[in-house]
Amino acid sequence: MTSEKSDENFICLEASPAEMDQFWADGWRHFGVWFFRYRAVVHDSKRFNVLPLRIDLHRFILSRGLRRILAKNQDIRTLVRPASVDEAKEALFLKHRLRFKENIPSSLDDFLSPYPDSVPCLNLELCVYLGERLVGVTFLDVGETATSAVYAMFDPAETRRSLGIMMMLQSIQLSRERAYRYYYPGYAYREPFAYDYKKRFTGLEYLDWAAGWKPLREGARGC
Numbered sequence: 001m002t003s004e005k006s007d008e009n010f011i012c013l014e015a016s017p018a019e020m021d022q023f024w025a026d027g028w029r030h031f032g033v034w035f036f037r038y039r040a041v042v043h044d045s046k047r048f049n050v051l052p053l054r055i056d057l058h059r060f061i062l063s064r065g066l067r068r069i070l071a072k073n074q075d076i077r078t079l080v081r082p083a084s085v086d087e088a089k090e091a092l093f094l095k096h097r098l099r100f101k102e103n104i105p106s107s108l109d110d111f112l113s114p115y116p117d118s119v120p121c122l123n124l125e126l127c128v129y130l131g132e133r134l135v136g137v138t139f140l141d142v143g144e145t146a147t148s149a150v151y152a153m154f155d156p157a158e159t160r161r162s163l164g165i166m167m168m169l170q171s172i173q174l175s176r177e178r179a180y181r182y183y184y185p186g187y188a189y190r191e192p193f194a195y196d197y198k199k200r201f202t203g204l205e206y207l208d209w210a211a212g213w214k215p216l217r218e219g220a221r222g223c
Contacts, residue, residue: 009036012120017144020121024148024184027052027207031150032113033120039209041189043102048189052207053216054146055183057176059203066169066200069162076128076135076161078170082117083125085109088134096153111151112139123150126170128163138167140174147175148184165197172201 011033015023023030027037029052041048062070085108093108105111113119121141128136138152149171154163168185175183188195204216 007036007038009034011035015120017121017142020141020143020148021146024054024143024146024182025213027209029148029150029186030120031111032109043193048191048193051188051190051216053185053188053198054205054207054213055172055185055201056203056205057172057181057183060172060176061202062169063200063202066165069165070169073161073163073166076130076166079127079129080124080174081127083112083123083139084117085112089137092134092137092155093153095155095157099156108151124174126167126174128154128167128170130158135161136163136167138171140171143180145180146182146184147171147180149186165200168198168201 012030012035013033023035028035029037037052039050041050090108093105097105112123116123116139121143124140124142126138126140127134133155135158136152136154139150141148141150149168152164152167154167171185172183185198185201186195188198199216205213206216208214
């Protein structure tokens with residue numbers, strides 16, 4: 001993947017919850033202390049237009065398909081706690097990275113700061129277990145009125161469970177329980193791509209770089 005000259009980035013060591021809300025509303029994301037936003041990328045010589053996404057939690061409704069994913073994961077157990085990196089998560093990351101054929105991440109350090117629970121902002125981990133086995137983790141930033149997914153990973157042996165979507169649903173549930181307004185699941189593309197699973201949710205909005213946030217209508221979902 002390569003990106004265009006419209007890339008913007010900066011370093012931020014500490015941001016308040018309100019500042020994080022504003023960063024996300026302006027289309028910024030971050031890995032560790034590196035904040036970035038970009039409008040287009042190139043995969044295999046093809047240009048893709050970037051869509052920053054968020055879900056209006058007041059308008060989110062579970063679809064039949066999402067209910068099915070919840071039903072087939074009734075046997076999982078989820079723990080929510082301050083984010084950290086340990087041997088179990090590092091081992092899960094090594095399994096998860098085998099799913100990628102390009103832009104293969106090298107380490108959780110590519111996405112998290114040395115103090116992932118507090119730098120640059122409050123971050124929680126949602127850890128998914130089958131029995132005692134860790135099968136999924138999502139790292140969730142917490143702002144004043146919004147939450148934002150930083151990175152998620154799961155055991156490829158459990159692909160049939162749709163754990164990526166399941167962890168998004170758990171993040172949405174946690175955010176609603178805490179009375180947040182928005183959940184930011186990250187970027188997708190206007191064109192069809194592997195990230196289209198992020199477009200399966202009601203209440204979805206995208207950032208029009210010129211005109212601000214708009215509802216993502218069915219015809220623009222690319223899936």
